[in-house]
Amino acid sequence: MRYLPLTPEDRAEMLGVIGVKSIDDLFVDVPASARRDKPVDLPHHVGELEVEREMAALAKRNRAAGEGPFFCGAGAYRHHVPATVDHIIQRSEFLTSYTPYQPEIAQGTLQVLFEFQTQVAALTGMEVANASLYDGSTGAAEAVMMAQRVTRRNKAVMSGGVHPHYVGAIETLAHAAGVQTTRMPAAIDAEDAVIAAIDQDTACVVVQTPNVFGTVTDVTKIAEAAHAAGALLIVVTTEAVSYGLLKSPGEMGADIAVAEGQSIGNGLNFGGPYVGLFACKEKFVRQMPGRLCGETVDADGKRGFVLTLSTREQHIRRDKATSNICTNSGLCALAFSIHMSLLGETGLRKLAALNHQKAVALRDALAAVPGYEILTPRFFNEFAVRVPGKAAELVETLASHGVLAGVPFSRLDAGAGMDDVLLVAATETTMDIDITFLTKLLTKVVGQ
């Protein structure tokens, strides 16, 4: 087996050194009832070539986004990632290292995390950011838990614009931790509706901008209402590129900003692994979940970086920890940070403007198709469209014509009575020809 360096001779000699006769002597503690006399019923090992054949056959049965016009978003976005990013993250020292438990020989990883935290804090307009969480949705759930710890209250209010999967992840944790959740009805443009639901027992308000329908909202008023009641405002973003164009959560008074960072540096990968961005006001830092990297000095007074404030974490505090999270999303955070370093502020602003421009072109084209109504009033690179009939069926029909036209809202929330709502996104990868192809096809489909 190509990954196993020991030879039969090695094994025999090593058993001798240990002082046992056979490998079975090392498994003596396994109860007799669980010892197996035959191997499990799975195939025998194979070479690289055979693995590649099987994997290629599976991969071929999927339609890659790059194969044709593509307009899916709803929390995962297709952007162009510079070649440098994938090259660097595959370097041995980044790919095959682990959590920087020994900082003297992990300064590469640690400095990257410190740079990442600085970038995320700047993007979100917040004071501090952690070294990443699994993804945006689990970050949102952790934020609600954090608000419970900070305010010692047990109620969370979510707007009707929060991505339903994020709502699901929040509800799962909240239910377990005894936090009551209220979710406002799904609505294209009603983040403000949460204000009416805030009371003196509210721990936090969760809003999203751009929201799941693409609507961009200035949440400053919501922040004021939350703060007046002693609650925290959590601002969720699923498209990190939007930070290059829109007011940041920090500017609008957020206490915690959570985002999915997949758009920057990371591919679609069928939904994971992604990278959760998590930032907050400095005064809450000791209630933060996840890892934090901090600056210090070594014995010679040279600057260096370490994981810090770990008394919040499970390996020190055990059942009193701020979260059970043990890891972060290191390699995805690295990819994010490299892409962001390449873009810089100049590049990010341009990229964001370009995304918006493409989406405006898509909106204008769709608005001209009879029977299609644009529902989102203000958007970044994604919006909702009312389609004739069921959006899910339309998407299937268009897929059979080689176009992935978007995400039917019913797929995210079947009970919202929005079967005719389609979410469409455009990014810098969207070409005019894609838009033309889509609208021509729609005209044809509607005409049938």
Next chain:
Amino acid sequence: MSMNNVGRPTRPEAANDAPAGHETLTGARGLLQDEALIFELDGWNKTGVDLPEAAAPSSDLAGLLRTDPIGLPGLSEPEAVRHYVRLSQKNHAIDLALYPLGSCTMKHNPRLNEKMARLPGFSDIHPLQPTSTVQGALQLMDRLAHWLKTLTGMPAVALSPKAGAHGELCGLLAIRAAHEAAGNGHRKTVLAPTSAHGTNPATAAFVGYTVVEIAQTEDGRVDLKDLESKLGDHVAAIMVTNPNTCGLFERDVVEIARLTHAAGAYFYCDGANFNAIVGRVRPGDLGVDAMHINLHKTFSTPHGGGGPGAGPVVLSEALAPFAPTPWLTHGEDGFDLVEHAGEEGAKTAFGRMSAFHGQMGMYVRAYAYMLSHGADGLKQAAEDAVLNANYVKARLKDVMSPAFPEGPCMHEALFDDSWLEGTGVTTLDFAKAMIDEGFHPMTMYFPLVVHGAMLIEPTETESRQELDRFIAALRALAGAAKAGDTERFKGAPFHAPLRRLDETQAARKPRLKWKPVAAAPLAAE
């Protein structure tokens, strides 16, 4: 910009490893360069990405646009590549040398898996494309599930958890849902041994359970009498790691399961150490109800400097109905996903762990790893992992003190610090001296049940030659410690990119991001 002494050692003999008078003029040490932060490279108006000019934003966004500078530097491609390559060279990695972090299973990461994960048919597909257009992805998930179920002897698996701790959460939520469905919502206690990973009690507390510790016997295993005395109808579950964190197989595991079930509780197994038994022992045969599997450990998806991982959870018949969405189904039209709890096909699911369907990129790597090994290779890997650990233990037991000298260990060998008594050298000092000898230290001070613990997990992908090199280094260091060569340990590391870091100061005055205002230079205290 103030550089905080970057590149300027404060002690002439420090960091320069050179005879007096041979310090470099810049403070650099040949190929070992100090690397400034990206914020110190003066790239405020640069970009390394060429993009077409964009139109001004539409008037719809009036009043919603960002007006403040963001504060993000940019780098041209050559600058970026150099920055990250230089940084990379400050990292130890599996590809450089043994990385014996106990409990973490730092085995070789096959590059074929990376290649497969990058096939556009896997990497460039959207989680919410019509399922008719991703049949291959769903089939891969189904096959991965089949391998996991077969290897564990369990009937069901929830793939979506994103890491081991996330898997623990998933398992306990399923247990909680099962109890609530049976009218046993009053069961709110979880029992876990003192030797457990910190994630176990943290997870239990996170789902609203109270954690009670189970005592350990002299030989490093669960104390059955203590377990029995603490079981009762207030107990929801026990959480036991097997093989446990002392690197030992829980001999009485079948009895542990029987007692637990008799008390009406569920047996959650922390599968962090599944690598030791994969292909040889099926947790399902031991009476386990739920167990997470760290794909990044047992199935070698890369650790990536701390994630991403993946933590699928295998479940017993009793717990399977409560598994989180999405559920993978198979019908006449091929594979499909049930994505909402309460929907037909997932009526009793407890909810959703996260957005979308889990860590697909990790599934691809793990599946490629499984195919490569086959049932025979996985069994051989487990055996070699156990053989390597026992070999290390056998070759070190006369100079260091194994915590549990009697009988074999599994995939990791645990030592305490009693052999260092009187030398003035601590476990931490010893670990730092290992860095100078070219090895990543073992896991230190864990598990908590052993004083000054040193947990060595060589994994199956180390050759005998590399093990011998490692053993020789440790024996030499042990000799030096006992011979009173304390300076070698107290000041270590001397030959790393940095000397020992001041973690106390980092925590006392947290500096968690770069700030443009030149701060006063830090002083080592």
